[in-house]
Amino acid sequence: MPSVVESLDKQFVRSIGSVLDLAVMERLLEDTSVEFLPSLIEVFETESAQRVENIQANLAESDMSKLSVEAHSLKGTSATFGAESLRSLSERIEKSAKAGDTATVEELVPEIPARLSAVLSALNEFAAKLES
Amino acid sequence: MSDNPADVLIVEDSASLRKIYTEYLKSESIVVDSAASLKDAREKLAERAYPLILLDIKLPDGDGFEILKELTEADSQTLIIVMTAHGSIGKAVDAMRLGAYDFLEKPFDSRRLKSTAKAALAQAANSTERAPLESDQKIKQFHSFVGASDAMQDVYELIKRAAPSKASVFITGESGTGKELCAEALHRQSVRSDGPFIALNCAAIPKDLMESEIFGHLKGSFTGATANREGAACMANGGTLFLDEIGEMSFDLQTKLLRFIQTGIVQKVGSNKDEVVDVRFVCATNREPLEEVRAGRFREDLYYRLHVIPIAMPALRDRDDDIMLIAKNFLKRFSREEAKKYDGFSPTAESIFRQYSWPGNVRELQNVVRNIVVLNQGGIIDVKQLPPPLDSFSAQVAPATKAAPKTRRRRSKANSGLLATTLADVRPMAEIEKLFIENAIALCDGNVPKAAALLELSPSTIYRKKIAWDAENAVKAKA
Secondary structure (H helix, E strand, O other): OOOOOOOOOHHHHHHHHOOOOHHHHHHHHHHOOOOHHHHHHHHHHHHHHHHHHHHHHHHHOOOHHHHHHHHHHHHHHHHHOOOHHHHHHHHHHHHHHHOOOHHHHHHHHHHHHHHHHHHHHHHHHHHHHHHO | OOOOOOOEEEEOOOHHHHHHHHHHHHOOOOOEEEEOOHHHHHHHHHHOOOOEEEEEOEEOOEEOHHHHHHHHHOOOOOEEEEEEOOOOHHHHHHHHHOOOOEEEEOOOOHHHHHHHHHHHHHHHHHOOOOOOOOOOOOOOEEOOEEOOOHHHHHHHHHHHHHOOOOOOEEEEOOOOOOHHHHHHHHHHHOHHHHOOEEEEEOOOOOHHHHHHHHHEEOOOOOOOOOOOEEOHHHHOOOOEEEEEOHHHOOHHHHHHHHHHHHHOEEOOEOOOOOEEOOOEEEEEEOOOHHHHHHOOOOOHHHHHHHOOEEEEOOOHHHOOOHHHHHHHHHHHHHHHHHOOEEEEEOHHHHHHHHHOOOOOHHHHHHHHHHHHHHHOOEEEEOHHHOOOOHHHHHHHOOOOOOHHHHHHHHHHHHOHHHOOOOHHHOOOHHHHHHHHHHHHHHHOOOOHHHHHHHHOOOHHHHHHHHHHHHHHHHHHHHO
């Protein structure tokens, strides 16, 4: 069976490959189904929007302990999609929050929305390509 | 109440992960309930019991360990698979020690989740009431073990507790202490006992063949590979894989083994086809594993994977009276095999057996007894029938064991007045004991340890007795 990713055009693969690890996505599709993906992306979108909101609230309240748990979850979810840049950002935030390094957390948290929206648009583009 | 009772409760705060895991398990017709927090999970658990829980450790309202502890304390039959973040193997090890059945390191794919969950559900379906572990009676035999010493009671207890879980067991101990018997007992005590028990001795196989022994190979994958070969990992599917002398494994192969343990996936040498197997790992070494890690000969990550439940096999010399219990057991068995009749060991032979250090442990004792049975005709086994080094050992310890009983006998003949000739002369044992001990101390010029050595008692026993006698004397003096 030709791989899903192989059937996509190279330029597209290059453009979203920087945000998503397509090998991870391919494995995810093999393990579930192409039809499953849109509903999963929807859940991920709602979940991560909530998480970003929580992280921002935690930061406002300087609750580093809660913030580290939220960042930890974001790290786990992004790893599942192969979203490496979002995963490593979450990891750095989690570690800094654990260490009580508020300055670094303050510096990194504003980077989340942009990276997250890059992941979401890559996921949506990917799902759209698969459907067509 | 639900119409189709779920097999698995997933406790995971991420909605997308819950959705993915549920989808993975759906393809195996495994019905799933889910909870997003500790509170949620407790509510679900209050309603009904689940055969299996997939438990995330970091939850928004607390630590997943709390659920694990609550269920273990309640002696619940629920099996728990803990899900930990990548790189937090320490947490996973803690969870296994708290009673988790297995763990999954995130991110994991569907095959890993399915095979782990299926194995757990099969075990949950099979599990019978756990045998009560608290028993005052000392066990003298346990699977292939013979031994009633406290040290062995601890080993039996550990085996019983470790057996139902899938946690890796790391057995350490000097050579000849029964590490393979321990691995076998773990297998037979577990619900995998119907599955295969495959033992592989890493020291006995040439290093370049080791990989193919463990993982198998395809015909033509290397010179000499004339046919496809199933590896130990696949043969052990559904059972236990015992890797003996794991300290001998090359660093290279340790990496491959680690990957296999992490993923449960095997690739034969020369093949790129993945095979998923469900195996419980038990390994053993007579080296000090942490020292091997420090010296850089053993991968630290592999060590933590395998060293979840450590069992240290005691040396024979630390097993009290087990020495004679085992010796007599072997004597019975070998006499039957050799069709000879032996009546046991003489007191002197026993005394030598008890004092010898047995560097080769039970295996050495087994060889000694077999040697005696084969080379002699029968009757009572005495010093002259003992093979080296035990015969020369008897000479070394002459003052304490061999010569001492003789002189004692001679002396008792000379002082035959000590032996009662009429009923009226029979004295209480405590009185005679006091007389003999005080006499020995006096002969040793008050040197208690020296007297203790000659009496074959421990000095602390004598000191304890002396305190009691002094107290008695004080009471008598007052009266």
